[in-house]
Amino acid sequence: MVVGEIAQEKEVVVIGGGPGGYTAAIRAAQLGKDVLLIEQTHLGGVCLNEGCIPSKTFVHAAKQANRWGHLQEIGYQFEVNHFQFETYQSYKEKIVGQLRSGVEALCKANKIEVMYGHASFISENKLGIENGHHFEVVNFEQAIIATGAKPVYTLESETYQLNSRQLFNLQVLPKELILIGSNYIVLEAAFAYKALGTKLTLIMEEHKGFSFDQEIEKELRRQMKKRNISFYSGVKNVELAENENGVECSFVSEKNERTLISAELFYKEEGYVGNIEELGFERLGVSVDQQQFIICDDQGRTNIPNLFAVGDVTGGPFFATKAIKQGKVTAEILCGKPSELDFTWMPEVIHTQPPIATVGMTEEAARSAGYSVITGTYPLLGNGYAMFSGNRDGLVKVIIEKESQRLLGMHMIGEGAIELISTAVISGEMVARDEDLIFPTYAHPSLNEGILEAMEDTLGIAIHKAPKKGKKVLNR
Numbered sequence: 001m002v003v004g005e006i007a008q009e010k011e012v013v014v015i016g017g018g019p020g021g022y023t024a025a026i027r028a029a030q031l032g033k034d035v036l037l038i039e040q041t042h043l044g045g046v047c048l049n050e051g052c053i054p055s056k057t058f059v060h061a062a063k064q065a066n067r068w069g070h071l072q073e074i075g076y077q078f079e080v081n082h083f084q085f086e087t088y089q090s091y092k093e094k095i096v097g098q099l100r101s102g103v104e105a106l107c108k109a110n111k112i113e114v115m116y117g118h119a120s121f122i123s124e125n126k127l128g129i130e131n132g133h134h135f136e137v138v139n140f141e142q143a144i145i146a147t148g149a150k151p152v153y154t155l156e157s158e159t160y161q162l163n164s165r166q167l168f169n170l171q172v173l174p175k176e177l178i179l180i181g182s183n184y185i186v187l188e189a190a191f192a193y194k195a196l197g198t199k200l201t202l203i204m205e206e207h208k209g210f211s212f213d214q215e216i217e218k219e220l221r222r223q224m225k226k227r228n229i230s231f232y233s234g235v236k237n238v239e240l241a242e243n244e245n246g247v248e249c250s251f252v253s254e255k256n257e258r259t260l261i262s263a264e265l266f267y268k269e270e271g272y273v274g275n276i277e278e279l280g281f282e283r284l285g286v287s288v289d290q291q292q293f294i295i296c297d298d299q300g301r302t303n304i305p306n307l308f309a310v311g312d313v314t315g316g317p318f319f320a321t322k323a324i325k326q327g328k329v330t331a332e333i334l335c336g337k338p339s340e341l342d343f344t345w346m347p348e349v350i351h352t353q354p355p356i357a358t359v360g361m362t363e364e365a366a367r368s369a370g371y372s373v374i375t376g377t378y379p380l381l382g383n384g385y386a387m388f389s390g391n392r393d394g395l396v397k398v399i400i401e402k403e404s405q406r407l408l409g410m411h412m413i414g415e416g417a418i419e420l421i422s423t424a425v426i427s428g429e430m431v432a433r434d435e436d437l438i439f440p441t442y443a444h445p446s447l448n449e450g451i452l453e454a455m456e457d458t459l460g461i462a463i464h465k466a467p468k469k470g471k472k473v474l475n476r
Contacts, residue, residue: 007137010036012334013127014144015119015279018045020311020323021146022103027331028144029110036138037112038119038129043103046148046165047320049096055168055188057092059351062192066353070390083196085173121280124304128280142306142334145294146327147279149312151270156240160247162267174198174264178249180238181269182210184350187220189267191353194229201230201261203251205238213362213411215377215397220356220413223393227353232259240266274313291315298341300330308334321346345428349418354394357421360409360428363399372402376457378450380414382464385445391415396454398424405433410454416447423451434458 014025017039025037042049061083068081107114117131127143129136151163162170164185176199179186186202187210194200202224210217224231235251242248246264253259274292281288287295287303293315300308308330311323322343332339347359366373380386380394394414401408410424427437437455442448449464456462 007126007139008036010034010113010138010140012036012142012144012331013038013119013138013140014146015127016045016146016148016275016311016313017043017103017114018146018148018311018323019047019320020148020327021045021144022107023324023327024144024146024310024331025112025327026106026110027328028335029112031331031335031337033331033335035110035112036140037107037114038127039114039116040118041116042100043107043114044096044100047323048099048103050165050169052320053096053099054092055185056351057095058088058168059188059192059353061088061091062195063353065195067390073390089171118278120278121284124284124306142308144300144327144330144334145276145279145302145307145309145313146311146323147275147313149272149293149315149318150275152273153268153270156268157242157247157266160242160263160265162265164267164270167267168192170265176246176263176265177201178203178247178261178263178266180205180249180266183269184348186267186269187356188351190224190229191227194227195353199263201249201263202232203235203238203249204231204233205235209233212356212358213397213399213409214364215395216356216358216411216413219393219395220352223352223354223413226393230261235259272312272316272318274315276313289315299333299339300326300341301333317346317348319346319348345425347421347425349421351418352413354391354414355417356411356413357417358409358411359421359424360407361399362409362411363397366399366401366408371408373408374400374402374458376400376454376459376462378453378457378462378465380447380450382453383445383447383450385447385449386415388445389415391447396420396450398451398454398458400434400458405435407432407434407437410451412450414447414450420447420451423448 011034012028014021014037017037025035029035115129117129119127119129122128125139127138167189177193178201179190180203182204190200190202232253234254238251240247240249247266248262250260276292284304289295294309294313296302296309296314300310302309310326310330312318329339329341345359350356363375377395377397381392386392397411399409407427434455442452453462453464
């Protein structure tokens with residue numbers, strides 16, 4: 001091992017080059033700090049290289065399979081309807097490479113020094129960085145830990161079990177795939193693999209529902225049925241066993257019947273623990289919880305005054321959205337700027353087909369919290385743009401507090417939902433009332449009009465939705 005003779009001096013050190021880490025590094029550099037960013041493998045972290053970007057690229061590719069029928073309907077003719085998986089693999093690697101190069105270029109443009117290797121704390125103001133036979137020592141004033149989280153799961157099969165990082169990075173499309181769980185990873189994989197021709201079975205243990213508003217869940221289940229996704233909910237006594245062709249999964253269904261399904265591969269929803277091994281926390285006494293997530297306040301401060309943490313290493317929800325916001329806020333705090341975190345209106349998006357986007361309270365949660373609520377819904381089937389673009393599936397639902405008429409939540413399933421949910425996020429942050437969303441003009445024809453119609457439905461005045469029998473128009 002070669003040890004550097006002179007320790008580097010840095011104002012801010014960021015450990016981990018994922019979305020939270022490189023965002024924090026760039027924001028601190030923007031504010032005038034001399035920043036060192038340390039990454040073990042590739043900038044962009046798991047999100048860019050193995051998780052978010054590869055999975056969403058795969059989902060995007062699979063989504064196109066559902067467009068063939070519509071394209072033919074409007075006049076396009078194709079001689080071959082075939083998905084070449086090898087071409088897709090090259091495309092995915094190109095996208096990942098381009099985005100990674102973009103992050104590298106941004107760090108360079110912001111004069112951030114990037115060092116590759118494994119970092120561990122020597123003291124509260126000193127780090128050791130090991131890369132092969134080379135060992136560097138860095139003295140710092142403040143540090144941001146953004147090392148992420150790693151999946152933990154019961155290993156049922158060394159050969160046929162996939163983890164979340166393998167699930168969207170296979171080299172060959174499986175003929176049969178079993179998915180066990182109910183999170184966004186399971187849902188995105190279910191719709192994508194089914195669209196590409198994989199025989200897909202989704203198994204949900206213990207409870208009978210997802211975490212969505214009841215109207216969204218109802219539509220989601222309808223879409224699963226429409227796409228012939230085999231779905232078993234509320235099952236128990238799940239058992240997995242290998243055979244010569246893959247894996248066999250047996251379970252007791254809701255009807256109390258023992259069911260047996262075979263597949264090439266399977267994925268089972270995982271838990272996560274913080275990536276803090278070998279950081280040397282035992283030398284410092286950094287506070288962590290039982291899952292090894294770093295305990296910090298809402299500004300990223302740990303129990304060590306000059307150490308901060310952002311992203312998945314601070315615990316769930318495990319969204320890049322959360323990590324990016326934490327990175328910005330924490331960098332501003334350590335630079336002496338007033339800044340704060342509030343995830344009340346943080347959206348959750350799921351790239352199913354069609355996609356789901358949700359923010360704020362569900363109707364059930366709002367009623368349980370004691371709110372008197374009014375809801376409005378609008379099916380996209382009545383939207384002109386949805387009709388002629390071939391995206392008729394889905395709906396928009398809004399939840400309004402009756403007394404104040406302020407927005408409590410908005411939930412969507414349908415094409416464009418992921419982009420449209422920003423309207424609800426901004427409205428929620430501004431404490432918008434129904435009139436704030438009904439008064440403006442909306443582009444026509446557009447999917448945006450679904451939001452207007454859902455808001456108008458809370459008053460019973462939606463133009464493109466037939467009134468319910470006995471429902472009175474509210475005169476507010």
